[in-house]
Amino acid sequence: MGLLMITGMISLLIGPLAFGVVGLLLGVGITYFIIKVLLKVKSDKIIKEARAEAEVIKKDKILQAKEKFLQLKSEHEKMINERTTKLVLSENKFKQRESALSQKIEENRRKKVELDTIRENLGTQLDVLERKKEELNKVHKQKVEQLEAISGLSPQEAKQELINSMKDEAKTEAMSYVNEIMDEAKMTATKEAKRIVLQTIQRVAAETAIENSVTVFHIESDEIKGRIIGREGRNIRALEAATGVEIIVDDTPEAIVLSAFDAVRREIARLSLHHLVTDGRIHPARIEEIVNKTKKQVEEEIMEIGKRTAIDLGIHGMHPELIRLVGKMKYRSSYGQNLLQHSREVANLCAIMASEIGLNTTMAKRAGLLHDIGKVPDDEPELPHAVLGMKLAEKFKEKPEVCNAIGSHHDEVEMTSLISPIVQVCDAISGARPGARREIVEAYIKRLKGLESLALSYPGVLKTYAIQAGRELRVIVGSEKVSDEEAQLLSFDIAKKIQDEMTYPGQVKITVIRETRAVNYAK
Numbered sequence: 323m324g325l326l327m328i329t330g331m332i333s334l335l336i337g338p339l340a341f342g343v344v345g346l347l348l349g350v351g352i353t354y355f356i357i358k359v360l361l362k363v364k365s366d367k368i369i370k371e372a373r374a375e376a377e378v379i380k381k382d383k384i385l386q387a388k389e390k391f392l393q394l395k396s397e398h399e400k401m402i403n404e405r406t407t408k409l410v411l412s413e414n415k416f417k418q419r420e421s422a423l424s425q426k427i428e429e430n431r432r433k434k435v436e437l438d439t440i441r442e443n444l445g446t447q448l449d450v451l452e453r454k455k456e457e458l459n460k461v462h463k464q465k466v467e468q469l470e471a472i473s474g475l476s477p478q479e480a481k482q483e484l485i486n487s488m489k490d491e492a493k494t495e496a497m498s499y500v501n502e503i504m505d506e507a508k509m510t511a512t513k514e515a516k517r518i519v520l521q522t523i524q525r526v527a528a529e530t531a532i533e534n535s536v537t538v539f540h541i542e543s544d545e546i547k548g549r550i551i552g553r554e555g556r557n558i559r560a561l562e563a564a565t566g567v568e569i570i571v572d573d574t575p576e577a578i579v580l581s582a583f584d585a586v587r588r589e590i591a592r593l594s595l596h597h598l599v600t601d602g603r604i605h606p607a608r609i610e611e612i613v614n615k616t617k618k619q620v621e622e623e624i625m626e627i628g629k630r631t632a633i634d635l636g637i638h639g640m641h642p643e644l645i646r647l648v649g650k651m652k653y654r655s656s657y658g659q660n661l662l663q664h665s666r667e668v669a670n671l672c673a674i675m676a677s678e679i680g681l682n683t684t685m686a687k688r689a690g691l692l693h694d695i696g697k698v699p700d701d702e703p704e705l706p707h708a709v710l711g712m713k714l715a716e717k718f719k720e721k722p723e724v725c726n727a728i729g730s731h732h733d734e735v736e737m738t739s740l741i742s743p744i745v746q747v748c749d750a751i752s753g754a755r756p757g758a759r760r761e762i763v764e765a766y767i768k769r770l771k772g773l774e775s776l777a778l779s780y781p782g783v784l785k786t787y788a789i790q791a792g793r794e795l796r797v798i799v800g801s802e803k804v805s806d807e808e809a810q811l812l813s814f815d816i817a818k819k820i821q822d823e824m825t826y827p828g829q830v831k832i833t834v835i836r837e838t839r840a841v842n843y844a845k
Contacts, residue, residue, distance in 0.1 A: 537580040537588045547571050549604050560606040564613040567591040585653035590616050624649035637688050641718035650698040665691050671748035689727035689745050708732045794831040801838040809834045
């Protein structure tokens with residue numbers, strides 16, 4: 323714009339002075355020359371400024387490149403130093419290992435030399451023993467010939483007489499040796515099995531027995547009892563009809579007893595009562611509505627328990643119906659032992675034992691978890707729970723090994739896989755350990771009386787006492803009727819008979835007591 327203004331002014335100044343076309347052309351030429359000069363000056367200035375700015379940028383970039391180079395160089399040196407340090411440490415470790423191996427090789431060589439020396443000495447000693455054995459045989463033969471001449475009996479006759487005279491003594495002594503040999507054989511043969519079982523039991527937490535027939539519902543005051551009963555008992559009748567649980571309202575302060583053998587029903591009744599008491603509206607229609615909602619809630623909780631159990635144990639791909647049955651185990655007990663805790667324990671035991679002997683741990687854990695699903699079916703067919711559980715597992719496409727382990731853990735089906743005996747053993751371990759299950763009092767007393775009666779049936783037994791919850795049997799015998807050797811034989815016989823004829827958890831220790839008393843009176 324500045325150039326145009328200058329050009330215009332020059333044209334105005336020259337225009338009046340010129341005459342005609344020549345004057346106009348002259349003005350235009352002068353104007354063009356002036357514009358060209360001005361543009362040249364400005365372009366030189368812009369180029370100079372651009373060169374100066376480029377020089378500054380160049381110096382800045384060079385400085386940045388130097389800094390980056392120094393930084394990379396420092397990092398590279400640091401990395402090289404770290405690698406050098408690691409290499410030095412590794413070299414030191416290898417040298418130490420090489421030194422240790424050299425020492426071991428030298429020690430082994432020295433031991434080999436010692437063993438060769440010992441072997442040579444043993445060979446010499448064996449030769450000496452062979453010579454002595456031959457000498458002893460000659461002496462023995464001479465002595466036998468002398469004895470035959472003195473006694474006037476042939477070797478066969480002397481042997482028979484000796485056998486007859488020592489028969490009873492040999493029998494008792496032989497029984498003692500048999501006991502020792504059997505104990506030693508058991509310790510040697512089952513050492514690894516015991517280690518596995520003990521390690522497995524120690525790694526699995528033990529659960530205690532629980533109540534399985536009643537639930538106590540606590541209330542804030544006894545006034546609520548009247549509202550729960552309702553006018554002429556209509557509320558309590560509606561609640562019992564809806565839940566199938568007997569509700570006992572007595573003089574027990576601030577408590578209502580819910581009685582039923584089905585723990586799911588008791589839980590539904592407990593939660594329904596809690597909702598009703600919290601809400602305050604208690605009448606038959608409300609009761610039916612709350613019970614239906616609670617049933618759905620409990621079913622959802624059962625599914626959630628089953629899923630959580632499967633996730634905790636690392637079991638995947640299980641049919642939803644089997645997951646629901648696993649969740650129902652939480653509300654079922656067997657001899658006071660919670661069925662879900664028992665099944666989880668058996669699953670963990672199976673996995674540990676299977677890993678010890680190189681079997682599929684996942685399949686073993688799956689079979690252990692599902693082995694008792696026949697105890698929680700929706701219907702109650704007349705089948706043993708092991709067979710019913712096997713049929714349920716087959717129905718929901720479980721593997722044949724798992725189905726066989728479920729069906730055979732009580733010997734109702736023949737075992738066809740190695741996992742089946744593992745499940746059976748782990749089920750016995752979980753159920754037989756002390757505190758796991760609670761026996762019915764009558765069965766417990768009957769078992770103790772059976773132990774005492776079995777021992778009393780032997781001649782010479784005066785008294786028997788079953789102690790330590792039936793895990794030890796003490797037998798008192800008459801000293802004039804039973805000798806010390808016969809007492810040992812009696813202990814062995816009683817133990818064998820108990821093992822063959824009775825069913826019991828764990829083991830029973832039999833202690834035979836023979837006491838001799840000498841009594842006199844000083845007058």
